[in-house]
Amino acid sequence: MIYNDDSAIGKRLRRLSHIIDYDARRLYKEHGIHFEQRWFGVINELMSNGPMSVKELSVSLKITHVSVSETRKSLEIKNYIQSTPDKDDARRRLLSITDEGQLFIKTISPIWGALEEVSKELNEETNNVVQGLDKLDAALTKTSLYERALMKIR
Amino acid sequence: MIYNDDSAIGKRLRRLSHIIDYDARRLYKEHGIHFEQRWFGVINELMSNGPMSVKELSVSLKITHVSVSETRKSLEIKNYIQSTPDKDDARRRLLSITDEGQLFIKTISPIWGALEEVSKELNEETNNVVQGLDKLDAALTKTSLYERALMKIR
DNA sequence: TGACAATATGTAGGCACCTACACATATTGT
């Protein structure tokens, strides 16, 4: 008996995300730029929406507040963003891009532009794999893999 | 300017693989079984092909020998597999499943069976997302994301 | 209004993978 279970999907997802992350990192590196993939979402959101809290970012990026918090820290150390306590709610910190961050964005925008084109190209070459991934996301949101498996076992 | 580059693909891949890994882990856990996702490939290969070396496993699983080596160690600690030096080549270690490993496989096979069904179900609900992922893999193998991006920049 | 629940953020530790490097053993070419 040879199994070919969801790890067939999970495995592919893992492999591809690592390949893409690695190649993107290499691209920045070869251009003499230190850029961490996880920065992208936060920078992009702040760029388009202005100041946002950790929680807000975690919702729109669909990752945990913990990840956002860690990313915030690394971006703040680099001085690309800053965080100020919200006066109306002392629990929240409002993150925003610094002037240095703006400069950094200018530096990397040619790379972002290139990657965006590549993204489109790849999606075309794969018969819209993005749509398939979104369907997978929706399917799992509706009924989780855990629930689905439980039903099969019983 | 709002970018929506390959991180749009990379991000989705990362998110989905984490969701799937987490849910699968939860499934084992709730059945009182400690199972690590990374074990699946190695166990499955050894099950269907008999003893294999670290290198051979890394090739057929399309992961690095380092990952296989780490997985080997954890499976060996659990006493689910054993490794013996190859007499014809002292550099190689041949990995094989132990009797205890066989028993363990019996324990988890209902779960593997369920997950396999779920996998098929999900692939149907997503218009064959697996095919899309394989196309993405092939596209990136032919011309890497790095190369593609370089061409766009110049 | 004051205890209890909800919310926002942070820290510690885990997971599955990776590269860079180190080491031992085999293979090759002159």
Place this chain on the structure above:
DNA sequence: ACAATATGTGTAGGTGCCTACATATTGTCA
């Protein structure tokens, strides 16, 4: 035959995400 090279495996450390837990602040309602 033996130095140079290739191959198999292992360790150290990194990446981006996660859960579980801790802490501080805010909101709620008897």
